[in-house]
Amino acid sequence: MLIAGCGDLGTEAGLRFAAAGHEVVGLRRSPEKLPSGIRGLYADLSKDVPELPTDVDIVVIAVAADASTEGAYRAAYLDGVKNVLDALERQALEPRRILFVSSTAVYKDSGGAVVDESTPTEPTRFSGKVLVEAEELLFARTRGTGTRPVSLRLGGIYGPGRTRLIDQVKTGQALIPAQPRHTNRVHRDDAAAMIVHLTTMDQDPGPVYVGVDDHAAEMGEVLRFLAAELGCPEPPTAAPGGASDAGPGDKRCSNARLRATGFEPSFPTFKEGYRALLAGEGVRHP
Ligand SMILES: NC(=O)c1ccc[n+]([C@@H]2O[C@H](COP(=O)([O-])OP(=O)(O)OC[C@H]3O[C@@H](n4cnc5c(N)ncnc54)[C@H](OP(=O)(O)O)[C@@H]3O)[C@@H](O)[C@H]2O)c1
Known part of the structure; x- marks a missing residue:
């Protein structure tokens, strides 16, 4: 198993x-940060x-x-894959x-419609384009x-050490978007489990899978x-047309194809995932 770019998720x-008994090699610029178990x-x-x-499988x-610049994206993703x-x-x-x-950033705003592997990729930002x-x-x-x-x-990874929304709610900085929009999320552990599942399952994998949890929730709901859960006041709703409306658009990503391969998330919705985080479960890998 070769993991190129072996950070938190890798x-x-x-x-x-x-x-599971595999020999694992991790490539990165600071390999000394990797735990024992990964060479x-x-x-x-x-x-x-x-x-x-020579035995990379x-x-x-x-x-x-x-x-978050086009140059950095090209260097990491395009040059990375090519090299x-x-x-x-x-x-x-x-x-x-x-x-x-990859990322659900390859899909454009669907106006809240369901997005899956059959949806054309029409990225509007450089990140999705790269x-x-x-x-x-590939x-x-x-x-x-x-x-x-x-x-x-x-989708958007959350997990140990990735506590942006929790911190915003705790500090009173959180704003519920004036224009309701969905957030497509995946717990770091489920994202890692998806990688293991798709690379080791008996059946041949398809070329594309959307990796999100079972429930595209409205940001306000989260x-x-x-x-x-935190015992904090409910966040106020933002003024229409403000920064919170200028996010990544509104789409509801579906994990049905991934589910059809037999994959089952440990954190089917943000509720199970955030409860685990609030209970202090897991660590972010350096
Ligand atoms: N964050 C999200 O919400 C989100 C959403 C969708 C998809 N993703 C994708 O999820 C993946 C993993 O993210 P992550 O959270 O695990 O990120 P991460 O913790 O930052 O790990 C990425 C690793 O890549 C290594 N790296 C970066 N540039 C490199 C280079 N030029 N050569 C070798 N290694 C390099 C870094 O290690 P060194 O610094 O030691 O080189 C780093 O540890 C990424 O592909 C990201 O695009 C993330």
Whole structure:
């Protein structure tokens, strides 16, 4: 198992692979941060990839951009995918599956309609555009080979150490959007479990899966729930047309295709996930 870009999500997936008895190698610029169980190798994926173990069976690309700029996105996702594929080709390695961690940012605002794998990708921002390019590169370069490419389009990850909404509610900064919109979320542990499931399941995976929980909740529903759990006042509603209306748009992403493969989330909705976080469960991997 090779995990290229082995941060919080990659490490959680790697530890799960290791617990299942697989040998796991993690590529990143600070491999010393990886826990025992994952063998770290230095790599700057935006530049080059070192000699890889010759028995690579599964590759997971879970690199994240250093900054929210188009240049950083291109370096991480596009150059990252290209350099991993080049390294595999250079050594004539043909892993069974390569899973690229993508994002639901590849879909445009659907006005609250259901979005799934059959929805065309029409990203409106550079982030989604670069991810689509990276996915297409992976699909093009693996066509006609023995490698199955998989793009896992994750919703917004929350989990240990990712407490932005909790902090906003606690500090009274949270605002319920004036224009109701849905938030598509996935707990970090379920995202890692999806990676393990799709790369190790017996049946051949399809090319694309939407990785979200079972319930696209309205942002107001999430904020009100957190306020009640924390014993904080209910957040006020924002003034119409303000910053809270300028978010990533409104879409309701469906995990039906992933569910149809037999995957079951441990945190089917934000309620189970946030209750676990508020109980202090889990750690964010450095
Ligand atoms: N956050 C979200 O809500 C969200 C939503 C959808 C999808 N995603 C995707 O989820 C994935 C994982 O996110 P995460 O939370 O695990 O991020 P993370 O903790 O920041 O991990 C990403 C890792 O990539 C490594 N990396 C970055 N640039 C690199 C480079 N040039 N060469 C080698 N390694 C590099 C970093 O390690 P070093 O610094 O040691 O190199 C870092 O540990 C990403 O693909 C992200 O796009 C996230």
